[in-house]
Amino acid sequence: MQIPSAIVTLVIGMLLALGGLWIGQNINLLPIDASVNAPIYDELFQVLFTIGTILFVGIVGLLVYSLIRFRRRSGQLGDGIAIEGNLPLEIFWTAVPAIVVLFVGLYSYDIYDRMGGMVPLAHDHMAVSGEERIWGGISSGSTLTDNTSATALPIDVTAMQFAFLFHYPEGDITAGELHVPANRPVTLHMEAKDVIHAFWVPEFRLKQDVIPGQPTQLSFTATRPGRYPIVCAELCGPYHGGMRSTVVVDEPDEWDAWFSSNAKTEDTTTT
Ligand SMILES: [Cu+2]
Structure with missing residues (x-):
């Protein structure tokens, strides 16, 4: 049958x-x-x-x-059936x-x-509630909104051919690697020196253009301690492929230790 x-x-x-x-x-x-x-x-x-x-x-x-x-069998020489519309x-x-x-x-x-992508970047008001536009942390009613009450850690990022430079205004630290504490919002204030670059951390699922003369901002909260690659994701010159850095996500106490051992202006009172 x-x-x-x-x-x-x-x-x-x-x-x-x-x-x-x-x-x-x-x-x-x-x-x-x-x-x-x-x-x-x-x-x-x-x-x-x-x-x-x-x-x-x-x-x-x-x-x-x-x-x-429906292949042509041997001996089949005629045209197919003419079908007009269905x-x-x-x-x-x-x-x-x-x-x-x-x-x-x-x-x-x-x-x-x-993920917070619909919130305008508001370049001119960087002080306005940085923690409220944390990518991924703001969805109301979401279970992911832990730690959004903590103040966002500000870090300046300078991109140039062919490196990223990180500066922590709070401790006047300049570093070639980005160190961030886990589970605390971070806001990057980014600007390029020469051409357009892009700051990309695949493990964070985040990417943001870094543009000369027009600061951009990227907020995120890292969750998993470890070392992850920072990749320039905008063709920026002959060594673009080598324009990489590392983001180190530390446990909060490890990050505190790193910060106070590198800070220049504050934290001289801590043992
Ligand atoms: Cu680049």
């Missing part, structure tokens, strides 16, 4: 959706997450990866199947991508908003 093709299609479609979901949930292509907003970002990536897997396997699968199933099919293949794209667009907006 013959199984109706609608049932076969349904079963294949369900297998495809389940397989895509499994792959999206179980295969992680991202580096470890080390900031408050990283899990939010990863949520979106997982959804996009799931949709991408379903589309890729579905489309390539159908293509390969059709190449084999309204239900056209509605279907227009509606499905439209819904998927609309969903991805709205969901991306929501994720970007939860």
Whole structure:
């Protein structure tokens, strides 16, 4: 007996959706997450990866199947059947991508908003509640809003061909590596000396352009102690590929020790 093709299609479609979901949930292509907003970002990536897997396997699968199933047999010399339009099919293949794209667009907006991306940078008012626009820390009702009451640690970042320089105004420390305490908001005030650079920490899932003559700001809260690469993500000259640094996330007490042993202006009273 013959199984109706609608049932076969349904079963294949369900297998495809389940397989895509499994792959999206179980295969992680991202580096470890080390900031408050990283899990939010990863949520979106997982959804996009799931949709991408379903589309890729579905489309390539159908293509390969059709190449084999409908290939020209020996002795077949005539033209194919002339098919002119199929309204239900056209509605279907227009509606499905439209819904998927609309969903991805709205969901991306929501994720970007939860990461704090919709708050204007306000270059001219850097003192205005730095801790309120912490990327990833501000989503109301979120369980991630720990430590947003702590004051943000300000750090000046200067980018130049081909290095990042970090300056801590509070202790007048200048460093080639960025040291930050875990679980405390940090606000970077960034400016470039020469050309456009970009400050990128893949483990934080954050990237921000660093522009000459136009300060930019990036706020984040690191969560996982460790050493992570800082990568320049804007082609800035012949040694752009070597423009890397390191962010060291310390436990708060270790960071305090690092800070007081390097601070020039304050903390002379501590033993
Ligand atoms: Cu650069």
